Amino acid sequence: xxxxxxxxxxxxxxxxxxxxxxxxxxxxxxxxxxxxxxxxxxxxxxxxxxxxxxxxxxxxxxxxxxxxxxxxxxxxxxxxxxxxxxxxxxxxxxxxxxxxxxxxxxxxxxxxxxxxxxxxxxxxxxxxxxxxxxxxxxxxxxxxxxxxxxxxxxxxxxxxxxxxxxxxxxxxxxxxxxxxxxxxxxxxxxxxxxx
Amino acid sequence: xxxxxxxxxxxxxxxxxxxxxxxxxxxxxxxxxxxxxxxxxxxxxxxxxxxxxxxxxxxxxxxxxxxxxxxxxxxxxxxxxxxxxxxxxxxxxxxxxxxxxxxxxxxxxxxxxxxxxxxxxxxxxxxxxxxxxxxxxxxxxxxxxxxxxxxxxxxxxxxxxxxxxxxxxxxxxxxxxxxxxxxxxxxxxxxxxxx
DNA sequence: TGTTTTGTTAAGAAAATATTTTACGATTTT
DNA sequence: AAAATCGTAAAATATTTTCTTAACAAAACA
Numbered sequence: 001x002x003x004x005x006x007x008x009x010x011x012x013x014x015x016x017x018x019x020x021x022x023x024x025x026x027x028x029x030x031x032x033x034x035x036x037x038x039x040x041x042x043x044x045x046x047x048x049x050x051x052x053x054x055x056x057x058x059x060x061x062x063x064x065x066x067x068x069x070x071x072x073x074x075x076x077x078x079x080x081x082x083x084x085x086x087x088x089x090x091x092x093x094x095x096x097x098x099x100x101x102x103x104x105x106x107x108x109x110x111x112x113x114x115x116x117x118x119x120x121x122x123x124x125x126x127x128x129x130x131x132x133x134x135x136x137x138x139x140x141x142x143x144x145x146x147x148x149x150x151x152x153x154x155x156x157x158x159x160x161x162x163x164x165x166x167x168x169x170x171x172x173x174x175x176x177x178x179x180x181x182x183x184x185x186x187x188x189x190x191x192x193x194x195x
Numbered sequence: 196x197x198x199x200x201x202x203x204x205x206x207x208x209x210x211x212x213x214x215x216x217x218x219x220x221x222x223x224x225x226x227x228x229x230x231x232x233x234x235x236x237x238x239x240x241x242x243x244x245x246x247x248x249x250x251x252x253x254x255x256x257x258x259x260x261x262x263x264x265x266x267x268x269x270x271x272x273x274x275x276x277x278x279x280x281x282x283x284x285x286x287x288x289x290x291x292x293x294x295x296x297x298x299x300x301x302x303x304x305x306x307x308x309x310x311x312x313x314x315x316x317x318x319x320x321x322x323x324x325x326x327x328x329x330x331x332x333x334x335x336x337x338x339x340x341x342x343x344x345x346x347x348x349x350x351x352x353x354x355x356x357x358x359x360x361x362x363x364x365x366x367x368x369x370x371x372x373x374x375x376x377x378x379x380x381x382x383x384x385x386x387x388x389x390x
Numbered sequence: 391t392g393t394t395t396t397g398t399t400a401a402g403a404a405a406a407t408a409t410t411t412t413a414c415g416a417t418t419t420t
Numbered sequence: 421a422a423a424a425t426c427g428t429a430a431a432a433t434a435t436t437t438t439c440t441t442a443a444c445a446a447a448a449c450a
Contacts, residue, residue: 005329005331006332006333009329009336010339012325012326015322016318016322016323017343019318019319020312020319022315026311027312030308031227032225034437034438046346053396062441063440064399064439065440067397067398067399068398071398089395089396090396099353109225112222113222113225116222117222120215121218123211124215127207127208127210128207128208128211131207137201137204138201141201144208145208148208148211148241151241152215155293157375157376158293160376161375164373165373178359178360178363178372181352231408231409247427257409258427259428259429260409266428283419283425284426285426
């Protein structure tokens with residue numbers, strides 16, 4: 001009888017975990033990470049180091065899916081390869097500290113945003129500058145080119161700002177400025193180091 | 196001949212815009228917004244107020260697509276309905292200030308993340324607490340429940356932190372702390388108000 | 391070095407998502 | 421009040437993405 005209760009309890013624990021795993025997956029879905037990659041992350045979050053085969057068993061999916069899923073998670077630095085003693089299979093571990101998850105994930109995305117858009121703006125502005133400098137064009141057309149050029153120019157401060165934010169988040173400096181716990185006048189949690 | 200040059204230039208201007216629109220769309224894709232919604236936003240960014248029909252003409256897509264696209268963008272507060280004098284059709288305008296775009300977009304997402312996950316954690320912890328409190332269960336099972344409970348408990352500070360960050364971003368307070376332009380010792384750009 | 395095992399690539403199948411067409415209800419104009 | 425126009429829902433279609441099966445390449449072991 002006791003074994004039966006134990007089994008029930010184990011199922012209930014798994015159910016509780018699944019609830020959170022699903023929620024984590026939905027969260028990541030919110031940020032453009034596929035649900036299955038999110039589920040994989042959530043599973044690794046609870047299980048700790050895992051091999052691809054263990055993931056496959058746990059999630060009931062194919063091994064290539066696990067491989068690509070892990071790769072995707074590695075791309076934005078929330079999963080890392082680990083070494084398990086005398087283990088032939090590779091093992092992987094998920095970032096368990098959500099502060100670091102946040103820092104890795106968003107600094108990666110924001111850096112990409114900045115690079116991508118500044119590059120597009122640079123190219124577009126060059127094209128527009130040619131038009132603006134050109135003779136033999138109607139004032140109307142030149143004005144439109146100039147207006148477009150200016151709109152792009154005005155957006156630059158945002159990207160420079162985002163660049164600095166990304167750097168502060170990546171380095172952990174943001175956690176000095178906005179500490180883990182609300183600050184009192186008396187106390188000061190900022191330490192300069194990342195958790 | 197001059198008209199021909201003008202036409203060329205106009206095309207070149209459109210091409211320059213498209214370059215940036217595509218980049219904006221790719222950026223939004225990065226954050227889980229579909230490419231077509233991103234393209235729609237980018238188009239509105241350059242064009243200003245638009246009706247659904249104007250969007251349809253500009254993008255060569257169906258009207259219902261525009262309708263759902265606009266709705267999606269409204270969901271995270273980067274497009275708003277506007278009123279154009281004596282205009283029967285509804286008009287919509289995209290948020291042109293990227294600082295505000297950032298603030299609206301991420302505060303929305305982060306708030307959702309916090310609410311969703313704290314709710315899941317609450318439910319899961321209740322379930323686990325029942326097991327921990329229960330008699331007639333093996334020490335092993337109770338310990339696993341306790342460990343899971345603790346993992347969840349430890350994640351809470353992150354969500355509280357994210358909640359505060361979201362509030363600071365939403366209110367614009369973040370721009371006092373991390374100003375639009377890098378700060379010198381002499382100068383202080385923080386004003387307490389949102390741009 | 392040959393054998394086994396592991397991780398990844400490629401191609402095809404399945405599922406999910408986006409898009410359009412059609413139809414309807416609501417609002418505005420005449 | 422009737423007619424026209426607009427926005428959105430529902431259903432059907434098309435497209436994209438995801439996932440799996442099967443084959444391959446690389447690494448570890450004997």
